[in-house]
Amino acid sequence: MEILWVLIAMVMLGFVLLPFLRRRRGGAIGLVSPDHPDAADPANYGFVREEELDIRMPGPDQDLLDVLDVVQRSQDYRAAQQLLAGTETEGERRWQRVQAFAGAASLELAQRPGGVGEAPGGQWLRVWRAEAPKDAGGAAVHAEFLVQQAWRTATPGTDEFRIIMEEARAACGDAALLSPGDPIPYIVELSVARGLGYSQKDFEQVWLKILDRDPAHMGAHLAALHYWCEKWHGSRELAYSFAEAAAARAPQGSLLAAMPLFAVFEHLPEVTLVSGFWQTEVVTKAMHGALHAVHSARPDDPMLAHARHLLVFFLVRGERWAEAMSQLIHIDGHVGALPWTLSEDPAAEFAVYRALAVAGYEANGGSPASLPH
Numbered sequence: 118m119e120i121l122w123v124l125i126a127m128v129m130l131g132f133v134l135l136p137f138l139r140r141r142r143g144g145a146i147g148l149v150s151p152d153h154p155d156a157a158d159p160a161n162y163g164f165v166r167e168e169e170l171d172i173r174m175p176g177p178d179q180d181l182l183d184v185l186d187v188v189q190r191s192q193d194y195r196a197a198q199q200l201l202a203g204t205e206t207e208g209e210r211r212w213q214r215v216q217a218f219a220g221a222a223s224l225e226l227a228q229r230p231g232g233v234g235e236a237p238g239g240q241w242l243r244v245w246r247a248e249a250p251k252d253a254g255g256a257a258v259h260a261e262f263l264v265q266q267a268w269r270t271a272t273p274g275t276d277e278f279r280i281i282m283e284e285a286r287a288a289c290g291d292a293a294l295l296s297p298g299d300p301i302p303y304i305v306e307l308s309v310a311r312g313l314g315y316s317q318k319d320f321e322q323v324w325l326k327i328l329d330r331d332p333a334h335m336g337a338h339l340a341a342l343h344y345w346c347e348k349w350h351g352s353r354e355l356a357y358s359f360a361e362a363a364a365a366r367a368p369q370g371s372l373l374a375a376m377p378l379f380a381v382f383e384h385l386p387e388v389t390l391v392s393g394f395w396q397t398e399v400v401t402k403a404m405h406g407a408l409h410a411v412h413s414a415r416p417d418d419p420m421l422a423h424a425r426h427l428l429v430f431f432l433v434r435g436e437r438w439a440e441a442m443s444q445l446i447h448i449d450g451h452v453g454a455l456p457w458t459l460s461e462d463p464a465a466e467f468a469v470y471r472a473l474a475v476a477g478y479e480a481n482g483g484s485p486a487s488l489p490h
Contacts, residue, residue, distance in 0.1 A: 176422030
């Protein structure tokens with residue numbers, strides 16, 4: 118959580134400077150009044166307004182958005198059931214959709230906990246499990262819902278947290294029985310393993326089941342990386358080793374080559390006031406690996422947006438303005454990804470970095486006309 122405080126401080130600084138950012142030749146970013154003709158304006162690049170940024174997901178998935186709207190408006194689970202049934206078991210999209218449905222139910226419950234004469238939010242998920250207990254999609258969503266509830270409503274280490282996580286572990290087992298070849302129940306269990314403190318041997322048993330089913334699953338690797346981090350049950354060295362091994366065995370076009378950048382992010386120093394940190398060998402090497410992965414990936418890879426969002430963070434901090442802008446044109450509009458989701462206001466956090474990228478780009482002679490699309 119230490120990175121959260123750094124990001125919050127940066128957001129507050131950004132709110133102070135954002136209206137006054139000015140492009141100046143020679144790479145410097147000066148300060149002017151908001152109505153000054155030289156003030157950098159992200160709108161000139163077709164970027165959407167901050168209040169219109171979608172914080173629910175990292176990139177577009179219109180089918181998912183349409184179904185979420187239907188389910189939450191009607192409180193009928195069947196559209197979600199049909200969407201998951203039609204989503205292939207292997208690959209990233211099904212995992213992202215499971216997370217989205219679980220997150221929607223969890224947030225509904227937080228907003229409407231229920232009481233006398235009022236049904237709790239997320240009731241559609243309870244009905245789904247009751248009416249279709251053998252449905253693999255519903256079982257996976259329920260397991261992920263319990264995991265999100267544990268992290269959102271309880272403190273790790275408390276009895277309440279452990280009780281919810283134990284229930285989630287049982288739900289993972291139920292989901293796995295309903296869909297033997299599906300890696301998702303085991304991906305959900307990776308978060309359970311982190312929360313309950315599985316031994317490394319027990320964790321690796323779960324991990325092997327995922328590798329047997331989908332060895333290049335990027336979402337699974339990101340979930341496993343958290344376990345190996347210094348702040349949980351591993352160390353910086355173990356996390357870096359895990360990420361670098363994943364990158365080394367990444368198939369052609371796989372975003373696993375971006376894993377070292379995620380490992381660096383998870384172990385950022387609490388305070389990085391020295392700008393040279395962002396040009397160090399470990400950061401530069403990880404960024405180059407992620408840039409290569411992004412350039413080599415399929416345009417429709419659901420994990421592509423995750424890598425692009427993290428790259429924007431590092432490229433802006435490294436003052437690599439043109440490269441940051443090249444990523445922004447692909448992801449603008451959606452901010453439901455690291456690092457923005459660590460902020461209490463992901464849209465505002467993203468908007469600060471976007472404005473810095475625009476100002477830096479224009480300070481070095483860039484313009485909307487010169488930005489490649």
